[in-house]
Amino acid sequence: MDEKFDAIVVGAGPSGNSAAYLLAKAGLKVLQIERGEYPGSKNVQGAILYSDALERVIPDFREDAPLERHIVEQQMWVLDDESYVGNTYRSAEFNKEPYNRYTIIRAQFDKWFSKKVQDAGALLICETTVSDLLMDGNRVIGIQVDREGGAVYADIVILADGVNSLLAKKAGFHPELDPKDVALAVKEIHFLPQETVQERFNIGEDEGVVIEMVGKITQGMMGTGFLYTNKESITIGVGCMLSDFKKQKTTPYALLEQMKTHPAIKPIIAGGEMKEYTAHLIPEGGYKAIPKICGDGWLMVGDAAMFVNAVHREGSNLAMTSGRLAAETVIALKEAGKEMTAANLALYREKLDDSFLMKDLKKYKNMPEILHSNPQFFTTYPELVNRAAHSMLTVDGVDKKSKEREIRGNFVGKRSLFGLMGDAFKLWRAFE
């Protein structure tokens, strides 16, 4: 395989597929390498698909993409051990086409996306792991794969190799990830009859619900839980920062088991048949943790580049957007007859800075630090809010003013007046 390509894309997830698709469509000679048996067989996501990002790559994706349910309702739960306080947003607007978000099953979706990439003309090779980048000095000139004689060359190598990105570490582009910058999420998929899913969530055919959770389910760790409705299954999971898992001595699977017994969650998944258990790292370090994303002969997209907006649970859209912008950059340089040098590839960074991707990450740049150093947002507050709701909603002959006084007392008792003001200020700063 001593061949030369215009571009090599490592990985066939959302970022790699977006890049490979657009490059191939523009007529470039593209090789894509995937280590799984088929695209998707190594990939894990919640999973919510954000239409806008995909539309900008494949405008008519709705015609044949394997989509589970479009989201009509979003819930946010703040949980105590026995209860939760929640808010719900449900809108008929979300029931009008074109739909904005869908649940998907990644193994199916990635396969579909990959077919589009191949139809566009890219050469995909599966069951092949890229072991190293081939360098000429500081310049990446190709890849080495784990097959005999596996050196392949290209003008540009796009690293879409996911959160671990071993290639960038081996090549010395990145240091090892810091446990405080990555979350570990575990999840299960539970199958139920389609009608049961619809009855439990009060939704029609094709309509879906998202529930995001914060509170005692993470047992004091910085993290969140989630529950998504698929066509005939429910995905349930929980994720916390690795640095917290390390401190807490709680196993991820025990955490998930505990979460499944919560009185508000248990009945939703009751009777379901669990068919797969998955785990995945999510790069949640945010803006300040973004590593070097391009250099001579290489570009980096998606999770590998830490493009995840943890606050809004967005990642796959950032992956597809960065894949698209990487492809646009390479195509522009190619058309202008320019070389794939670090200086020329800086155009990629400019495009990212101009997009929602960097703007959003920049907006929440202080969030990880604030949450790391203020665990009360995951423990004390959920407890206080739930107790307050319980008090106000229990009719027991105590007057409301006294109840209010007691609630206020609880808040001040737990956090002090300055603590409360400080927390409010921190949150305001984080969301500013």
Next chain:
Amino acid sequence: MKVEDKLFQNRYKVDAGHPHISIKNPDICQNDCKSVACTVCCPAGCYMEEGNGKVVLITDGCLECGTCRIICSEHRNVDWEYPRGGYGILFKFG
């Protein structure tokens, strides 16, 4: 539900005789590492601490997440590669 029962639902193509992760120096886990965080954090329970403090790694149930590599930050004692192409976990749903 125990972690073994969870993993039982998954599909794997085990590369017999070629584990993709190994402990570089077992003595470090046994004598120098206080936390043995790998035995707690691995979502597939691949790392087990034996009575004598020895850490045993069996990669067959590995979900290829990368946790063990990253949490071993003091000693960097985990040699971590992806499985050979086509081997390892095969997600049906992902």
